[in-house]
Amino acid sequence: MAAVLSPEKLSETHRRTLDQALEAIRTRGYWSPHPEHPKAYGEGGLPGSLGAAEGKAAFDAVLHTRLDLGQPGTDGWTGGEVSPYGPELGVEYPHAELDVLLPAMSAGMGAWRAAGPETRALVCLEILARISARTHELAHAVMHTSGQAFVMAFQAGGPHAQDRGMEAVAYAYEEQVRTPGAVDWSKPQGKRDPLQLHKSYTAAGRGISLLIGCNTFPTWNGYPGLFASLATGNPVLVKPHPRAVLPLALTVRLAREVLSEAGFDPNLVALAAERPGEGIAKTLAVRPEIRIIDYTGSTAFGDWLEANARQAQVYTEKAGVNTVVVDSTDDYRGMLSNLAFSLSLYSGQMCTTPQNLLIPRGGITTEAGTKSYENVVADIAEAVNALLGDDARANGLLGALVNPDVKARLEAAADLGDVALASRAVANPDFPDAVVRTPVIVKLDGTKPDDGAAYLSECFGPVSFAVAVDTTSDALDLLRRTIREKGAMTVGAYTTSAEVEQALETVCFDESAQLSLNLTGGVFVNQTAAFSDFHGSGGNPAANAALCDGAFVSNRFRVVEVRRQA
Amino acid sequence: MAAVLSPEKLSETHRRTLDQALEAIRTRGYWSPHPEHPKAYGEGGLPGSLGAAEGKAAFDAVLHTRLDLGQPGTDGWTGGEVSPYGPELGVEYPHAELDVLLPAMSAGMGAWRAAGPETRALVCLEILARISARTHELAHAVMHTSGQAFVMAFQAGGPHAQDRGMEAVAYAYEEQVRTPGAVDWSKPQGKRDPLQLHKSYTAAGRGISLLIGCNTFPTWNGYPGLFASLATGNPVLVKPHPRAVLPLALTVRLAREVLSEAGFDPNLVALAAERPGEGIAKTLAVRPEIRIIDYTGSTAFGDWLEANARQAQVYTEKAGVNTVVVDSTDDYRGMLSNLAFSLSLYSGQMCTTPQNLLIPRGGITTEAGTKSYENVVADIAEAVNALLGDDARANGLLGALVNPDVKARLEAAADLGDVALASRAVANPDFPDAVVRTPVIVKLDGTKPDDGAAYLSECFGPVSFAVAVDTTSDALDLLRRTIREKGAMTVGAYTTSAEVEQALETVCFDESAQLSLNLTGGVFVNQTAAFSDFHGSGGNPAANAALCDGAFVSNRFRVVEVRRQA
Incomplete structure (x- = not known):
C-alpha cells in the first residue's frame, strides 16, 4: 500500500514552516505557528481543528474508556488517574511486556533512518499539526492531570508545548544536515594522480529513546525530547507520570497514526503506562535497548539516572532554587x-x-x-x-x-x-x-x-x-x-x-x-518563549540540558561515514 | 600595555582561514592550510617557519634544559622522558601546586569570555600558526616521545594534528555564533501594545578543561580537545602522558605566548606535568574546578573517568577492536x-x-x-x-x-x-x-x-x-x-x-x-583527514566522542541569556 502521506505531500504542507522555524532559531525574534487564543481553533479558525465544544466533547468521550493504541506486547491494562480538580478520569492504557514491545520498536528503525533528516522532520511536523488541531482536547487532558487552570493548560500545554516540540525538530534537522549526504574527495599529490574517495555520511539514531514524563507539564516538558529523538532517527518510548498519562497517551496515538499514514512503522512511538507502584522507569532506564533518556522531575531520581543509566545519553531537568x-x-x-x-x-x-x-x-x-x-x-x-x-x-x-x-x-x-x-x-x-x-x-x-x-x-x-x-x-x-x-x-x-x-x-x-x-510588564520570569528563550542553561545543577540548543540534539544521533575507493 | 595582537590584526591575518575552515566542515571536500611536505617549511617556504635544520637545532637546544613556562604555583620540577629510540630527553617541566595554579587559571576566564567567539577563534588560529611554523621542532619531539618514524611524526604530529585543532576551532566558532549576540523581541498582543524585551545571549565556558594526553599521538589526539575548549571560553590544563610531555609542553609555551601578546591571561593554558607514579590525572579529574575532560587512552581509565568525574563533561577515546x-x-x-x-x-x-x-x-x-x-x-x-x-x-x-x-x-x-x-x-x-x-x-x-x-x-x-x-x-x-x-x-x-x-x-x-x-590505493583504513573524515563515531564503546562534530563542542559552553524590559 502506498503511503497516504508521501514525502512530496509532506513537503508541500510543512517545508515552509520548517524553514521559518530554522530562521527563528537563528534570529530568535518572536515566532510561533501555533495560535494562542482558544477562539483561533474550530470552524473558521485553524483548518481541520476542533473548536471549544468539539474539543471538550472529544475529551469527555475518552473518559472511562480503554485507550487501545494497537501496540504489540500488550499484556494488560492499567490506569487510575484522578484529576486534581476531583473527578476520576477512568481511562485505561495498555501495559507493555517489554521483551515484546522493545524489539518491535527497534524493527522500524532502519527504514526511519533511511528516510533521511528532511522526511523525518516533516513527519514530526505533521504529528505536531495533528496535535495542534486537537489543542482543545489536549487542554482538558492537561488541565485534569496537572491541575493547571484551563487557559494555562490550553496555552502552555497546547501552542507553547507544540512550539517547543517544533523548535526541537528544527534543531535536530539543522544538526543533521550540517554534514552533506555525500562528497567526492580529491587530495592533490603533486605530479601524481590525486587520491580520490567517494564518501557518504548518514545520520544514524542511537536506539530507543525513553521519555519519562512529569506531572505538572506533561506536554511542555515532554515534547522537546520526544521530537528531538524522533527527528534524529530514534524510536521513542513514552513513560508518562502515573498521574499525567492522558495528554501523552493522546499524543502517542496521534504520532502512531501519522507514522502509519506516512508508511513507517507506528511502533516507532509507543506508550509505557505502569501499574500502581510498579516503578517501571527504573527498570526501563537501564535496559540495554534504551540509548537516550529525557527526564523531568526530582533531583534524587535525576541524579540516579545520570549515575546509573550509563548506556544512555541522559537529559535531565531536576529541581532548582530560583x-x-x-x-x-x-x-x-x-x-x-x-x-x-x-x-x-x-x-x-x-x-x-x-x-x-x-x-x-x-x-x-x-x-x-x-x-x-x-x-x-x-x-x-x-x-x-x-x-x-x-x-x-x-x-x-x-x-x-x-x-x-x-x-x-x-x-x-x-x-x-x-x-x-x-x-x-x-x-x-x-x-x-x-x-x-x-x-x-x-x-x-x-x-x-x-x-x-x-x-x-x-x-x-x-x-x-x-x-x-x-x-x-x-x-x-x-x-x-x-x-x-x-x-x-x-x-x-x-x-x-x-x-x-x-x-x-x-x-x-x-x-x-x-x-x-527589571521585568515590570506583561512578561514574567517564569515564562519562556520557544525559538527565542532558552529554558534552563544546562550548566548548573537544576538541569543538564537547555531547551533547546545544539547540545540537546547533537548526541541523539551519530554520523556514520562510508568511504569508497573512487 | 596595548596588546601586540589586536583583534583587527588577528582578523586580518586569520579571518579568511577561519572562513575556509567553516566552508570545509560544511562541504567536507579536501582542504588543509598546513603543508604536509617537510620542504614546505623554512626559507622560501611557509613564512616565518623553521626549516629542517633549524627545527632540529631548536629541538636539540631544549634537550637537557628546564622548560620554565612562568606558571604560578610551580613547586618543583619533574621530567624523565626517554625516547623510544633510546636517548634520554632530560627536559624538566614545572610541577604545579594545584591550589595555586587552578585559581590562577580561572582568573582570566571573564576577559576571555567577554572577548567573544570570533576573537577567541582568531587567537586559537594564531596559536596554531605559531605551532605550524615550528612543525620541524615538534616533529622531533613527537618522534622521540611516541616512537613514530620521522616522516609520520612530522605529518601526523604536525600538519594533520594542526588540521584537527583548526577543525575543532571551526566547529566551536560555528556552534557559538548560531545564536545571535542580541535581539529585540516583540510579541504582538492584538490591539494592545506588543510585549517587548531586549535579549542578549552570551557563550559562557564551563570552567577549567583538563586534557589528559596519550603516549602515541600527543598532539594529534590532544589538539582537538585543547582547541575546542579554549575556543569555547574555557581555560585548559594540559596533563601530558609522562612519556610524551615535550610536544604538549612546547604547545603550551606557544599558547601562553600568544595569549599574552593578545592581551589575555597566559594562565588560560597551563601544563600539569607529574612526578613519577604521582597519578595526578585521577586527582585532577574529580576536582570541582575541572568541568571538562578530554582523554585518550585505556578503556579502564576512560570508564573510570566517565563513572567518577561526574562534575565534568567527559570526552573519551578508549580501546576498540578494529x-x-x-x-x-x-x-x-x-x-x-x-x-x-x-x-x-x-x-x-x-x-x-x-x-x-x-x-x-x-x-x-x-x-x-x-x-x-x-x-x-x-x-x-x-x-x-x-x-x-x-x-x-x-x-x-x-x-x-x-x-x-x-x-x-x-x-x-x-x-x-x-x-x-x-x-x-x-x-x-x-x-x-x-x-x-x-x-x-x-x-x-x-x-x-x-x-x-x-x-x-x-x-x-x-x-x-x-x-x-x-x-x-x-x-x-x-x-x-x-x-x-x-x-x-x-x-x-x-x-x-x-x-x-x-x-x-x-x-x-x-x-x-x-x-x-575496498581501499586498494593510497588511502588506508587507519588514516582520516580532518575537515572531511570523522575519527571514530562516538556511538560505540571505543569512544564517546567523534573528531570533530557538533556534539564535540556544543556542551563545552552554555548560552546565558539576559532578558531586559525594553
Whole structure:
C-alpha cells in the first residue's frame, strides 16, 4: 500500500514552516505557528481543528474508556488517574511486556533512518499539526492531570508545548544536515594522480529513546525530547507520570497514526503506562535497548539516572532554587505586580517560579523613595492579595494543587519563619473537590544558618521566602552560592544600578543561569518563549540540558561515514 | 600595555582561514592550510617557519634544559622522558601546586569570555600558526616521545594534528555564533501594545578543561580537545602522558605566548606535568574546578573517568577492536598491498589499525580466481614481507615500539595460535637502542570459543589475527558483536557484492562505526583527514566522542541569556 502521506505531500504542507522555524532559531525574534487564543481553533479558525465544544466533547468521550493504541506486547491494562480538580478520569492504557514491545520498536528503525533528516522532520511536523488541531482536547487532558487552570493548560500545554516540540525538530534537522549526504574527495599529490574517495555520511539514531514524563507539564516538558529523538532517527518510548498519562497517551496515538499514514512503522512511538507502584522507569532506564533518556522531575531520581543509566545519553531537568534579587527599581508598582503574578501563576508549581526574594535589610531605593525590607515584603504580599482577591480570577490564575505533597509542603512552610502572607483556600465553584490555595510568603534571615536550611532547599509549590540580606553584595554572594549548590532554572533581579546589573550578569555567566532584569510588564520570569528563550542553561545543577540548543540534539544521533575507493 | 595582537590584526591575518575552515566542515571536500611536505617549511617556504635544520637545532637546544613556562604555583620540577629510540630527553617541566595554579587559571576566564567567539577563534588560529611554523621542532619531539618514524611524526604530529585543532576551532566558532549576540523581541498582543524585551545571549565556558594526553599521538589526539575548549571560553590544563610531555609542553609555551601578546591571561593554558607514579590525572579529574575532560587512552581509565568525574563533561577515546571483513575483491594485489601497509604503519600502534581480518574458510573470489583462506593469509603475510623487506624502508614505516608493554604483547601473541607471519627485529642504524619490530599475523578460528578470548580483546601493537569464519554472513555477525561489545574506531571491508556491501552498511549504521570499503590505493583504513573524515563515531564503546562534530563542542559552553524590559 502506498503511503497516504508521501514525502512530496509532506513537503508541500510543512517545508515552509520548517524553514521559518530554522530562521527563528537563528534570529530568535518572536515566532510561533501555533495560535494562542482558544477562539483561533474550530470552524473558521485553524483548518481541520476542533473548536471549544468539539474539543471538550472529544475529551469527555475518552473518559472511562480503554485507550487501545494497537501496540504489540500488550499484556494488560492499567490506569487510575484522578484529576486534581476531583473527578476520576477512568481511562485505561495498555501495559507493555517489554521483551515484546522493545524489539518491535527497534524493527522500524532502519527504514526511519533511511528516510533521511528532511522526511523525518516533516513527519514530526505533521504529528505536531495533528496535535495542534486537537489543542482543545489536549487542554482538558492537561488541565485534569496537572491541575493547571484551563487557559494555562490550553496555552502552555497546547501552542507553547507544540512550539517547543517544533523548535526541537528544527534543531535536530539543522544538526543533521550540517554534514552533506555525500562528497567526492580529491587530495592533490603533486605530479601524481590525486587520491580520490567517494564518501557518504548518514545520520544514524542511537536506539530507543525513553521519555519519562512529569506531572505538572506533561506536554511542555515532554515534547522537546520526544521530537528531538524522533527527528534524529530514534524510536521513542513514552513513560508518562502515573498521574499525567492522558495528554501523552493522546499524543502517542496521534504520532502512531501519522507514522502509519506516512508508511513507517507506528511502533516507532509507543506508550509505557505502569501499574500502581510498579516503578517501571527504573527498570526501563537501564535496559540495554534504551540509548537516550529525557527526564523531568526530582533531583534524587535525576541524579540516579545520570549515575546509573550509563548506556544512555541522559537529559535531565531536576529541581532548582530560583532567586529574585531586589536591589532598586524605578517602577515600584510594576515590580510588585509583576512579582505577584510570578508567585501566583499555577500556584508556584512551575520549575521556573521564584522561591527566594533577596531583599536588603536596609531597604531599596525606588522612584517613590526608599522602601524598607518590611515595606517591600508587605507590599508584595499586598500585591498578591490584590491580584487574587477575586475568587474567579484567583481560580483562573492558581489552578489546583497538583498533588497532596504540595499541600503538605505549603502547610509546613508556615512554621519555617514569620508569615508575611498567609495562604488561603479558594473555593472552585465548578470543581468543589479541587484544592486551590494562594501562595504563602515567609520571612527568613539570610544571615541565620538555621534559615538557610529552608531557603537553600527547593520548596516546590506556592511558597516563597522573603530573605533579608545585609547588602546587595551579600545578595549576589547568596545568589552565586544558591545557583552553584542547588541550581536554578531562572534568576530575576530588579536594579537601577549599572554596577549591580553588571555584577548580576557576571554571577549568571560564571554560574550559568538565565537572568531576567527589571521585568515590570506583561512578561514574567517564569515564562519562556520557544525559538527565542532558552529554558534552563544546562550548566548548573537544576538541569543538564537547555531547551533547546545544539547540545540537546547533537548526541541523539551519530554520523556514520562510508568511504569508497573512487 | 596595548596588546601586540589586536583583534583587527588577528582578523586580518586569520579571518579568511577561519572562513575556509567553516566552508570545509560544511562541504567536507579536501582542504588543509598546513603543508604536509617537510620542504614546505623554512626559507622560501611557509613564512616565518623553521626549516629542517633549524627545527632540529631548536629541538636539540631544549634537550637537557628546564622548560620554565612562568606558571604560578610551580613547586618543583619533574621530567624523565626517554625516547623510544633510546636517548634520554632530560627536559624538566614545572610541577604545579594545584591550589595555586587552578585559581590562577580561572582568573582570566571573564576577559576571555567577554572577548567573544570570533576573537577567541582568531587567537586559537594564531596559536596554531605559531605551532605550524615550528612543525620541524615538534616533529622531533613527537618522534622521540611516541616512537613514530620521522616522516609520520612530522605529518601526523604536525600538519594533520594542526588540521584537527583548526577543525575543532571551526566547529566551536560555528556552534557559538548560531545564536545571535542580541535581539529585540516583540510579541504582538492584538490591539494592545506588543510585549517587548531586549535579549542578549552570551557563550559562557564551563570552567577549567583538563586534557589528559596519550603516549602515541600527543598532539594529534590532544589538539582537538585543547582547541575546542579554549575556543569555547574555557581555560585548559594540559596533563601530558609522562612519556610524551615535550610536544604538549612546547604547545603550551606557544599558547601562553600568544595569549599574552593578545592581551589575555597566559594562565588560560597551563601544563600539569607529574612526578613519577604521582597519578595526578585521577586527582585532577574529580576536582570541582575541572568541568571538562578530554582523554585518550585505556578503556579502564576512560570508564573510570566517565563513572567518577561526574562534575565534568567527559570526552573519551578508549580501546576498540578494529575489523576488516574480506569477502571478495576485483583487485587482489591492491587489497593485499593496502592491507600490508595498514598493518605495518607505526607498528600497528594506531587506535585505527585493523586487528581482526575476518576471512571465509572456503575462500574468497577475486579477479584472479578463488583464493582459499590459507592463500589469502599467506598472501597478506607475503605482502607485508615485501613491504618491509628493506630495512631502511621498514624503519621509515614502522618507527619504534612505544613502550615495553607493546613488546611484551607482541611476544606473547605468537602463542595465541598458528603464526602465519612471524615478527622480526629490524636494526635501526641511527638509533641502535630502538626496539623495531615487524608485525605478527596469527591464525585463529572464529568458531572456537577459546580463540574468541584473543580476537575479542584489543591487542594494541603490531599484532593481527587472521580469523577464519564459515561464511561472510558469519563475518557480519562477528563484526556486529565486536563493535557492540568491544567498540571499533574503524571497520574495513572488501567485497564486490552489492548485497554484502549493503549488509556491511547496515551493521555499521546500527552499531555506529566508520566504514572504509575496498581501499586498494593510497588511502588506508587507519588514516582520516580532518575537515572531511570523522575519527571514530562516538556511538560505540571505543569512544564517546567523534573528531570533530557538533556534539564535540556544543556542551563545552552554555548560552546565558539576559532578558531586559525594553
